[in-house]
Amino acid sequence: MDPTTAMYVAQGIHGLAYGMVLFLVASGLTLIFGMMDILNLAHAAFFMLAAYFCYQFLSMTGNFWAALLLAPVATAFFGILMERFLLRKIHAFGLMSQLILTVGVSLVILAGVKIFWGTESLPVKIPPILSGLVMIGGMDYPVYRLFVIGMSLVVLAIMALLLYKTRLGKIVRAAVSDADMVNALGINIPLVFTFVFGVGIWLAGVAGVAIAPILTVYPGLEAQMGMDAFVVVITGGFGSLAGAFIVSIIFGLLSSYGVQFVSSLAPVLMFAFMAIVLAIRPTGLFGERE
């Protein structure tokens, strides 16, 4: 295979891997918004927290797989605490209060992370089986990126099964369209809300662990991912998982090919895409019309 094609394919893999991670974060955000009308500005802070947990568990157990399982769960636990003891109490005060509260929480998480782990970037080592390159069809692919893509697809499949094939999924979907009515039917909606919030944060946690070996762990992770994920949710349309998926992949590819061709303007491409979409459809690609 000639080098030009190889470059295109390699950049494509990078873009897809980043797009999938982006989707994991954005899907949690859009799920929580679609169901609970909460704009969780602390979402990216939890994403970062998961990366730090991954580092911590890895240095304690030395086992990446244990960290991969434990870190998102530990993160989700903190997310549930926030939902249960903070967000629920101010639900009546509307969007503004939620935004300020979640900004406050993200500042506290950022400060806490700096107190416990300092501000240096911490390396996360991946197990030997995931490192290196694999040869497929005469080309080398980085194994870890393929693993990230595969893992994200598995998580996506599980989520889809859960949402569309189980009773719980049915309740969640019903709650998205009319939470009060579902509550009146005798289903414990506050509990379902807590569960969905936990799952949303767990998804961000999985993404945080997935990105840790690629970017290393440092406090700037939050800002880097947070804005991208928000732009994905806005462009894809609030509450739309399909929109989040498509836009995540587009953004992943835009950023990796963008870096290749117009390196200094790569971040602008994403925002320009968003601006064009919003100018035509103010509610996003798959958003419902108001």
Place this chain on the structure above:
Amino acid sequence: MMNKKVQWILWVGLIVILILYPKVFGIYYTNLFITFAVLAIYSVSFNLLLGYTALFSFGHAMFFGVGGYGTALALKHIAGLSLLGAMGMGLLAAIVFALILCPIVVRVTGSAFAMLHLAFGQLMYVLALKLRGITGGEDGIGGFPIPPFSIPGVVSINMKVPANFYYFAIVVLGVSLWIMWFFTKTPFGQIQVGVRDNAMRIDYLGFKVPQTKAVVYVVAGAFAGVAGSIFALFQNLIAADGAFSIMVSFAAVINTLVGGLGSFFGPICGAAIMQILEEVTTRYTDRVELVAGLILILVIMFAPTGFMGLVRLVKERWFSPSAGKIKLEKVS
């Protein structure tokens, strides 16, 4: 009337305090006060949208930044530009920018409006960082000449003297504040509140809702631009992080909420409270983020109506004629 007399005395007292302030407190606190005043005007302009028309401009920093960059670029590239001319350029830039966004943003409300602004604000931030040739990237534009305030043949005041700049900034910001206050008191201001409370009814009454929103939007953007312009002149520097970053947008939201939503003077109180808190916390600890985060959480949890809400509660509890007779129900 007694009340009117008291009011006059208070006004005169306020003006005397403002005039004497730099002489009494010295340069450090004078500069602090200018920062506060800039943030206060900026927050009031934000509240003009949120509190009066329920439009949540979650990227308000973009107007602040456009105003600042407009002034800085004008001073850098146009030789011999006067001070007011430079400010006018900043104002014009903010107005033009608001006019460009208008057709898109007046079509949406609620969280879609907020997110659109978050996104456009971030677009401006990235552009300011990346278009190095024009904006200077991370370093921003600094060291541009600050012209003296002059009326030809009458007076010329050197603006590089901090006390002089203080008076200039206070006058400009005071006039801006007065115009915004006046703006909310006009019949148009009433339509504005009507749009907030029941847009459909305002529409039935024959007023044009999108156009009303557009006018408020441009006015709010213009005054955020004035604040940004003064800020650029004050620092003699405008950079992406200080002008366009998400924290600048948050500052307006935080000031408004801490001070009290929907009251004209709430954001000013909020700006003062946050400024004092920041000043005090930086003196004792370098964990400013932690303190700021905890304060935000505490305010939202325990005083969701902000400072003005607390004032109102205290007034009702102890100073209303019926105090003591009615037991206030606990506001949950």
